[in-house]
Amino acid sequence: MSGKKMNRRDLLKKGGAVGAGAVAAGALAGSGGAAAYKVARHSATPRRGGTVNWALEQDPAHIAPAGGILTMTRTAQEPMYESLLEWDKNLNIKPALATGWKVRNKTTVDFDIRKGVKFHNGDELTAADCVYSFQQHLNPPLPGSVSVLGQIPAIADTEARGRYVLRVNLKATDARLFGYLAWQRYAAIFPAGMYQELNAATQGIGTGPYKMNGPYVPNSRISYVRNPQYWKKGLPYLDGITYQIITDEQARIAALRAGAVQGATLSVDSARSLRGVGGLTVQKGLTAAFRELQMTIKAGEDKPWHNVKVRQAVNLAINRNELIQKVYGGEGQFSGHVPPGYGPWPIPQSELKSKWEKEDLAKARQLLRQAGFANGFEVTMTTFSTPLDFPALAALIQSQLKRINVNVKVVAQDPATFAANNGRGTFEWDLTARGMRGDVDGYMAEFNPTGALGATVFNTWFSAYRNPKMWKLVGNGRITLDLNKRLKMYQELNRILMTELLEIPLIAVNKYQVISSKLKNHYVSFNDFNTGLVRAAYLTA
Amino acid sequence: MVATLFAVSIVIFLMVRLLPGNIIDIMFGGDAQSTPEQRAQAAKQLGLDGSYPEQYWSWMSGVLQGDFGNSLLSQRPISEIFADALPITVELIVLGLLIATVVGVPLGVISAVRRNSASDYASRVGGLIGISVPNFWLATLLLIFFSRVFNWVPPLQYVSFFDDPWKNIQEFFMPAIAISVFTLAITMRMVRATMLEVLNLDYVRTARAKGVPRRHVLRKHALRNALIPVVTVVGFEVGVLIGGAAVVEIIFGLPGVGYILLNAIFQRDYPVIQNATLLIAAVFVVVNMLVDVVYGWLDPRISVS
Numbered sequence: 001m002s003g004k005k006m007n008r009r010d011l012l013k014k015g016g017a018v019g020a021g022a023v024a025a026g027a028l029a030g031s032g033g034a035a036a037y038k039v040a041r042h043s044a045t046p047r048r049g050g051t052v053n054w055a056l057e058q059d060p061a062h063i064a065p066a067g068g069i070l071t072m073t074r075t076a077q078e079p080m081y082e083s084l085l086e087w088d089k090n091l092n093i094k095p096a097l098a099t100g101w102k103v104r105n106k107t108t109v110d111f112d113i114r115k116g117v118k119f120h121n122g123d124e125l126t127a128a129d130c131v132y133s134f135q136q137h138l139n140p141p142l143p144g145s146v147s148v149l150g151q152i153p154a155i156a157d158t159e160a161r162g163r164y165v166l167r168v169n170l171k172a173t174d175a176r177l178f179g180y181l182a183w184q185r186y187a188a189i190f191p192a193g194m195y196q197e198l199n200a201a202t203q204g205i206g207t208g209p210y211k212m213n214g215p216y217v218p219n220s221r222i223s224y225v226r227n228p229q230y231w232k233k234g235l236p237y238l239d240g241i242t243y244q245i246i247t248d249e250q251a252r253i254a255a256l257r258a259g260a261v262q263g264a265t266l267s268v269d270s271a272r273s274l275r276g277v278g279g280l281t282v283q284k285g286l287t288a289a290f291r292e293l294q295m296t297i298k299a300g301e302d303k304p305w306h307n308v309k310v311r312q313a314v315n316l317a318i319n320r321n322e323l324i325q326k327v328y329g330g331e332g333q334f335s336g337h338v339p340p341g342y343g344p345w346p347i348p349q350s351e352l353k354s355k356w357e358k359e360d361l362a363k364a365r366q367l368l369r370q371a372g373f374a375n376g377f378e379v380t381m382t383t384f385s386t387p388l389d390f391p392a393l394a395a396l397i398q399s400q401l402k403r404i405n406v407n408v409k410v411v412a413q414d415p416a417t418f419a420a421n422n423g424r425g426t427f428e429w430d431l432t433a434r435g436m437r438g439d440v441d442g443y444m445a446e447f448n449p450t451g452a453l454g455a456t457v458f459n460t461w462f463s464a465y466r467n468p469k470m471w472k473l474v475g476n477g478r479i480t481l482d483l484n485k486r487l488k489m490y491q492e493l494n495r496i497l498m499t500e501l502l503e504i505p506l507i508a509v510n511k512y513q514v515i516s517s518k519l520k521n522h523y524v525s526f527n528d529f530n531t532g533l534v535r536a537a538y539l540t541a
Numbered sequence: 542m543v544a545t546l547f548a549v550s551i552v553i554f555l556m557v558r559l560l561p562g563n564i565i566d567i568m569f570g571g572d573a574q575s576t577p578e579q580r581a582q583a584a585k586q587l588g589l590d591g592s593y594p595e596q597y598w599s600w601m602s603g604v605l606q607g608d609f610g611n612s613l614l615s616q617r618p619i620s621e622i623f624a625d626a627l628p629i630t631v632e633l634i635v636l637g638l639l640i641a642t643v644v645g646v647p648l649g650v651i652s653a654v655r656r657n658s659a660s661d662y663a664s665r666v667g668g669l670i671g672i673s674v675p676n677f678w679l680a681t682l683l684l685i686f687f688s689r690v691f692n693w694v695p696p697l698q699y700v701s702f703f704d705d706p707w708k709n710i711q712e713f714f715m716p717a718i719a720i721s722v723f724t725l726a727i728t729m730r731m732v733r734a735t736m737l738e739v740l741n742l743d744y745v746r747t748a749r750a751k752g753v754p755r756r757h758v759l760r761k762h763a764l765r766n767a768l769i770p771v772v773t774v775v776g777f778e779v780g781v782l783i784g785g786a787a788v789v790e791i792i793f794g795l796p797g798v799g800y801i802l803l804n805a806i807f808q809r810d811y812p813v814i815q816n817a818t819l820l821i822a823a824v825f826v827v828v829n830m831l832v833d834v835v836y837g838w839l840d841p842r843i844s845v846s
Contacts, residue, residue, distance in 0.1 A: 061612075143614075143616035250684060416564075416566060420566035421561070456576050
């Protein structure tokens, strides 16, 4: 296990040995010790040097490692903070600041801390630093927010078992632990006492490939320089990265054209307009932010979509190919409740297209007739007013559903209003985008009312719905460490969800980044951040 | 002035809370999972758990002691946020006003003096265009034009004029032009109209008949009187400039007060919204007071009480 790539299959197979009752202290660990990290091979020899200016489309608000609510907060701090595990480009879990781990029992995991890793201040990383870090994550100090705790698995506490062994004690068996660590968003490791020594909102000390070059200047920039003591030998290639905050898209485009920045995330139309422009390369990659139609099925209400046949009819009337063609220029994929690209968990594209999400108006009308709604019904669907693809998507869905006499009134709302209605369940339907999760459970937890967190969402949105089989699968999926068993559970669960359609997943969309042609080996990360820039990219002369 | 600001504080305090959604909703919104206990904890953490009078008093008592509180999102002291943002907005508005008056007043005079000439028509058409063109459109157009034709964009990081004047000028000239055009057009048209009126008055004609040089007549007799209503308009335009500055700041990435305020509205960052609005209201009140003072200077017959 030391230093070599481990995919989810290997990882959970070893955990499964414990799940089956076989406690194998030591048997699940690798050879331990400082694992040599192999730098990925490139077709050309990467050139070291150069600084990349990258335009961020949103101010991160702060760069504190614990409790950041904005995705941009993690993006902004990614160059300097790491965690015990990491994902590779394909979301395979790899060792990072931990070289290996032993699953002691269902609620105890020991991580071997990589020896010789230095923080940016020169201090060596030890288990005590990890303990401190997780204490902050479990109780985020300001400017962090407790609102992120729902993304953290059931960690009771952590303890240092010696200088280089971190013990994680769970409140209950929780298979989310490893994905949570690999995601790194809520699991950054920093030196003990850091919050007392500096202003974590604008400064930071981590172990990452870059260290801060001056404090974060709000609404302006965050500047990093290479960490010469980085534990992955040979990395990073760049001398530095400066994130410039440019919220206006036209301004980002202008900066790209003028060469003032070497990379930026743009909307699909803007990115496509730059195809063929000399000196620029347009890249795209799938993201976890698949579009989804959500419904409330609340006790005390009597809505047509409380009937599963109505929900199935709506699903069959939606032409996902048309959504992809007309709103996203032909670039997108069908999505189930787990987005495509998310490891082995999603339903395959072929099955989605041929069975679950194949447009069939005749069947849709038949189902509506059977449900007693041959004449259709009216419904209000809320969505975001920006970005503009949401109103466009909503308008297209509105026209598609009109064909089966479902009259959709679209109401566009600003994000805060939308969030308020969504969180309180004060909507009939809404059209939204999901997001990245550390573990597949993140896409399923709302379908189980028995968990503390799921109860809130389920009881707010689905209080009139009953499906003990579904609930059991969700609950067991979270506490099952054996990968094969877990995969089977989620395969079954995925198909139940596609039958019951409490939420109707629509399409997965691409994220577009336009970079200077001199920037090589960069890729668009699935995980919402700029991992391709931070870990792999280099500049040619 | 105090009564006005007090009224503004109450109105803005209530208005933001009447907006659907708050920062807690944003934090827990979408498909994020939370329990009622966590939401209550977050509300307490951010000082949003008290009643409206309690929250208002907490804010106001701080303001009266010079403590404007912290941003709910970043936890930065608002005084720090404004210390960074205010110079940017002030510079933008001052430059915009400067361009508008330095260019607009002479253009208006020329247009009035050379009535019905080619320059008059050109000024009037230009004025019409200036009034019609939205400043955000012009700002975007300028940015695109310079980036495409000259492969140049303004510096990405704000520097103060006192630290690097040349870089500062490069950073501000486009946004200042974008923000000034509307006010320039209004000023030009107002000067032209009032000059035409004043030039036809008896005392001006008398002065010309007595052989007073034309320039002297224009500068000493006509312009000074023509400027009185213009001062009113320009004072009023400061409010328009403040509003226009917000959009232009976003387009050019200048983190001024407008930029901060707009983002705070989207994020429901109450303390920033409240304090920024109060600040803008205070500026407006002060500017109007200054307009009254300038009146008195221009026309000694007007007493300032």
